[in-house]
Amino acid sequence: MEALKDTFGRAHNYLRISLTERCNLRCTYCMPEHGIPLSPRAQLMTADEIFALAQQFVELGVTKIRLTGGEPLVRKDFEEILSRLSGLPVELTITTNAVLIDRYITQLKSAGIKTINVSLDTLHPEKFRSITRRDDFAAVKRNIKLLLAEGFKVKINCVLIKGFNDEEIVDFVAYTETMPVSMRFIEFMPFDGNRWNKDKLVAEQEILKSVFDRWTVSQVERLTDSMNDTSRNYKVKGYAGSFAMISTVTNPFCDTCNRIRLTANGRIKNCLFSNAEVDLLTPFRAGQDILPLINQAVKAKFAVRAGMKSDESFSDPENYNNNRSMIAIGG
Ligand code: SAM
Ligand code: SF4
Numbered sequence: 001m002e003a004l005k006d007t008f009g010r011a012h013n014y015l016r017i018s019l020t021e022r023c024n025l026r027c028t029y030c031m032p033e034h035g036i037p038l039s040p041r042a043q044l045m046t047a048d049e050i051f052a053l054a055q056q057f058v059e060l061g062v063t064k065i066r067l068t069g070g071e072p073l074v075r076k077d078f079e080e081i082l083s084r085l086s087g088l089p090v091e092l093t094i095t096t097n098a099v100l101i102d103r104y105i106t107q108l109k110s111a112g113i114k115t116i117n118v119s120l121d122t123l124h125p126e127k128f129r130s131i132t133r134r135d136d137f138a139a140v141k142r143n144i145k146l147l148l149a150e151g152f153k154v155k156i157n158c159v160l161i162k163g164f165n166d167e168e169i170v171d172f173v174a175y176t177e178t179m180p181v182s183m184r185f186i187e188f189m190p191f192d193g194n195r196w197n198k199d200k201l202v203a204e205q206e207i208l209k210s211v212f213d214r215w216t217v218s219q220v221e222r223l224t225d226s227m228n229d230t231s232r233n234y235k236v237k238g239y240a241g242s243f244a245m246i247s248t249v250t251n252p253f254c255d256t257c258n259r260i261r262l263t264a265n266g267r268i269k270n271c272l273f274s275n276a277e278v279d280l281l282t283p284f285r286a287g288q289d290i291l292p293l294i295n296q297a298v299k300a301k302f303a304v305r306a307g308m309k310s311d312e313s314f315s316d317p318e319n320y321n322n323n324r325s326m327i328a329i330g331g
């Protein structure tokens, strides 16, 4: 595990692998309107390379792998990747927009996947169309029900954008009355080309205020967060589901960060906000030892958000505009 321990003593046992830069949705907060320059196919990791690199990380101490994207399910060889990674001694999981997930229920079960994170930013079909630029609201809602019926634990990721869906906070919490999901409100983060500005941010404290305007303090229970959790979890007593805040902008979780990311073109990102990527794929293809590179990437990790110590750092676009778009990071 030494190679995956950074200079602040944080051990990185959680690897997030982006399988593709492509997506079947076009969420405005994730992807610039004009799209992103896609890596040539030859520069993307093949299924064999994903497995081999993942295996190396597991040998170094990784115990959890999340598949993400773009949209991981649009990759043609998704099934093969899933099946091969399921042979590794890790907790395997996935973040998806769920549009296509009904096609993979059997395979996800066989791979031992228990929890699935699904993105859903609104409970209104027309708003869904405006944020995703696509018409798949009904499919996503149906597939969330299907996943629950098939016994998966479902976490719903909802990026809050002021003036767009912040009025739905209460509706989403009410949705957990009968739906046994974990509803996670994510603070809108700035990335290249996503038109972020601070006025669009709905901060954790504002989310809680909306909740407590509707429910009394005694109706809401603070749940115990699990170790390395990036969310603060709550529940309305008696409801089937729970809700949580992921406050990467106003109150980040960097102290206990155990995450490292591998992009679809085989680069390590040691932090969501880091521009300094380390290419593993090219040296790996050349037969070189990549262990020193992994070590170097981990040791270069900053204590907080790639050096953006306070939320004031978000006032200067220079601090984040050179970062990839979220679609090419994977969350
Ligand atoms: N396509 C899959 C999905 O949407 O779940 C996986 C990839 S997506 C990039 C992973 C997560 O990143 C999603 O939950 C999405 O809501 C979140 N995300 C994308 N852009 C974001 C932003 N600007 N701020 C906060 N979260 C963002
Ligand atoms: Fe695609 Fe996910 Fe980004 Fe939306 S958030 S554009 S579904 S990668």
Ligand code: SF4
Residues within 6 Å of the ligand: 248, 252, 253, 254, 255, 257, 258, 259, 270, 271, 272, 273, 302, 303, 304, 305, 306
């Ligand atoms: Fe980890 Fe970077 Fe996220 Fe902080 S901002 S929790 S260091 S990935």
